[in-house]
Amino acid sequence: MKRSYLTTGFTLIESLLxxxxxxxxxxxxxxVTKELERELAIRHFFTKLDRHILLNHQASFVEQERVIMGRESGSGLIYFKVGEQSFILPVPEELHVSNFPPMNFTIGTGDKGQMRSFYITWEAKKIDISYNFLFGKGHYEKTIRKKT
Structure with a gap:
């Protein structure tokens, strides 16, 4: 009995396909991975910013030290200063920060009628994020709006 083996191969067209x-x-x-990496970096920035605002604001009450938060003029850096320590948070290039005056958090110096704000624009997603600080109450409000 003779065995026959099927000997077929791929053609050049199939291999190229x-x-x-x-x-x-x-x-x-x-x-897709590069685009996803950029978006994750921006989302990570917002997470770190929210965390640092909350922690530094609480530190001003607990440690009873003056906390300064602001943006260095002409650069994409947001800084937090607590006493002698400072932390710098770089702003991703895709975001635009505007109207960011230096803000002081110190216990007993708040004015309930005073409100300060700063804004971040994410052009790629057409999103405006505003941070509104109501001094004297000890909290801030974050508002996210989709541009039309």
Whole structure:
């Protein structure tokens, strides 16, 4: 009895088709990964900003030290100063920060009628984020609006 083995191979066209499909899939995933990485960096920035605002505001009451929060003029840096310590938070290039006056958090110096605000614009997502600080009450309000 004679055994016959099926000896078939891939043609050049089939090999090129598979190679091109794999190349397209890899290229698309790299492009999507970079965009996702940028968006995650921006979301991480907002998480860190919210956390530092809350912690430094609370530190001004607990430690009874003066806390200064502001933006260095002409740069993309937000700073927090608590006594002798300072922390600098870099703002991602995709975001635009405007109207950010230095703010002092010190116990017993708040005016319930005084409100200060700063704004962050995320052009790629068409989102405006505003931070409104009501001094004397010890909290802030974050508002997120979609541009139309």
């Amino acid at each position: 598979v190679l091109s499909l794999v190349s397209i899939m890899v290229t698309l995933s790299v492009g």
